[in-house]
Amino acid sequence: MSNMIAGFSKLSKPEKIEWLLNTYFLDIEASRALVKQYWNTDEKLQKLHDEFIENTITNYYLPLGVAPNFLINNSLYAVPMAIEESSVVAAASKAAKFWLERGGFKTEVISTEKIGQVHFTFNGSYNKLQAFFDIVKPILIEDTSDITKNMERRGGGILDIELRDKTEQLKNYFQLHATFETLDAMGANFINSCLEQFASTLKREASNYPVFNEEEKNIDIIMSILSNYVPNCLVKAEVSCKVEDLKSKDISDPLLFATKFKQAVNIAEIEPYRAVTHNKGIMNGIDAVVLATGNDFRAVEAGVHAYASRNGTYSSLTHCTIDDGIFKFWIEIPLALGTVGGLTSLHPLVKFSLEMLQNPTAKKLMQIVAVAGLAQNFAAVKSLTTTGIQQGHMKMHLMNILNQFEATDYEKSKLIEYFKSNVVTHSAVVEAIKNLRN
Numbered sequence: 001m002s003n004m005i006a007g008f009s010k011l012s013k014p015e016k017i018e019w020l021l022n023t024y025f026l027d028i029e030a031s032r033a034l035v036k037q038y039w040n041t042d043e044k045l046q047k048l049h050d051e052f053i054e055n056t057i058t059n060y061y062l063p064l065g066v067a068p069n070f071l072i073n074n075s076l077y078a079v080p081m082a083i084e085e086s087s088v089v090a091a092a093s094k095a096a097k098f099w100l101e102r103g104g105f106k107t108e109v110i111s112t113e114k115i116g117q118v119h120f121t122f123n124g125s126y127n128k129l130q131a132f133f134d135i136v137k138p139i140l141i142e143d144t145s146d147i148t149k150n151m152e153r154r155g156g157g158i159l160d161i162e163l164r165d166k167t168e169q170l171k172n173y174f175q176l177h178a179t180f181e182t183l184d185a186m187g188a189n190f191i192n193s194c195l196e197q198f199a200s201t202l203k204r205e206a207s208n209y210p211v212f213n214e215e216e217k218n219i220d221i222i223m224s225i226l227s228n229y230v231p232n233c234l235v236k237a238e239v240s241c242k243v244e245d246l247k248s249k250d251i252s253d254p255l256l257f258a259t260k261f262k263q264a265v266n267i268a269e270i271e272p273y274r275a276v277t278h279n280k281g282i283m284n285g286i287d288a289v290v291l292a293t294g295n296d297f298r299a300v301e302a303g304v305h306a307y308a309s310r311n312g313t314y315s316s317l318t319h320c321t322i323d324d325g326i327f328k329f330w331i332e333i334p335l336a337l338g339t340v341g342g343l344t345s346l347h348p349l350v351k352f353s354l355e356m357l358q359n360p361t362a363k364k365l366m367q368i369v370a371v372a373g374l375a376q377n378f379a380a381v382k383s384l385t386t387t388g389i390q391q392g393h394m395k396m397h398l399m400n401i402l403n404q405f406e407a408t409d410y411e412k413s414k415l416i417e418y419f420k421s422n423v424v425t426h427s428a429v430v431e432a433i434k435n436l437r438n
Helices: 013-024 028-037 043-050 088-100 126-143 145-153 188-207 254-270 272-292 297-308 348-356 362-384 389-404 409-418 426-437
Strands: 064-072 075-082 106-109 114-121 157-165 173-181 220-227 234-242 318-323 326-334
Touching: 013 028, 064 088, 064 348, 064 362, 075 088, 075 272, 075 348, 075 362, 088 272, 088 362, 106 362, 114 188, 126 145, 126 157, 126 188, 145 157, 145 188, 173 188, 188 220, 234 362, 254 272, 254 318, 254 326, 254 362, 272 297, 272 348, 272 362, 297 326, 326 362, 389 409, 389 426, 409 426
Parallel strands: none
Antiparallel strands: 064 075, 106 234, 114 173, 114 220, 157 173, 234 326, 318 326
16 A cells, blocks of 8 residues: 555646656656656646546547548538557448448438436335326426526427336335437536436425425435437438449459348348357447547447347348349438537537538437448458458558567668468568568
8 A cells, every 4th residue: 555645636637647657667767758748748738638628647549530421411521530440441432432332321310319318216116106207207308497598599409208117126215207308418417407407406396395204204325327228319321222333343242242232231130159250340330430520439449349238139220132133221320419519619620520520410410320331341241251351450550560579761671572371470570571671
């Protein structure tokens, strides 16, 4: 326990850094230099970054790449992607170009409903609680009018509030299940503020409800919080073309390709071990755009994977058919995104990314993000069912290996040329570096 520290958050940034360096690092000077190396030289910008979270010591950079040539509903986009995994941006770009020549991506927003819940316990008759709720529901909405007025002015607000009986799963457990429309805002703060007011009003009105006995009046609020599971905030993206139009330089037999591709998707629909990896590839594309546009990729991940399990078994998020000579591949996915508020107005590169996307509405961003996931999945399944995933992945990984060994520009150019016709493995690259240096 000798490393314990009290009041760490109250220390200045330099004091935090010095405590960390002196407590946990052997080469203090090198570690101090590394921390400072990643500071922004613009003090105002660095201060902005420091205040995004608590206990900031430095910045942790991810590459921001661009995947061009995305034709979405007949409009062209260059899509920003913040991600560290090699081959993701290349795969998305390749898929975008493939479908650019075949009509592009078609998308539609199916619904934009978001959810929040007040979780509480009530020790009494459900019928009495339901009768009370019917009376108190308009009061719940009225008491949030100060919170909702600006959102309502723009066309959003509270859509509905339901009382849900969950006592079969947990004794005395009930919910206020509320639905919201938050327009271009992700809406987390708006939803949570409404929910906390619902909870306060519910408890106040119950304590004054004459039909309740003393125990029933004592409603116990457990918590009030939005849900990141948004099965009614849905977007669909698809591609389709004649099977023969799938022919390209690496697809010589379009029908064979389409058949194997569909089989691969069908396997992911029924086999959870495959579905997890299949969907992870989809999220490579989705998370990269979500992160680049300042949205919450952890919330998106949680909601998406819950949706993939909605029928009782974890399954593929994408689907494929071949009917009457038409190949069709699509994704339907829940995405709660925002283009105003949060980091969207603070982080300079988030603003840059949104401008790159022509400053989309939340609905438009949902469609772009869904397309990124579909494109990523198409590229992955195409590789798996043709050349295999490792050929392309390891060629992209080659640069990481070369950088690990601090290869010079000359060495990189020679080795990249060499591995155009040789299999890339870690040991093969190490041996090639040694041979070149000898």
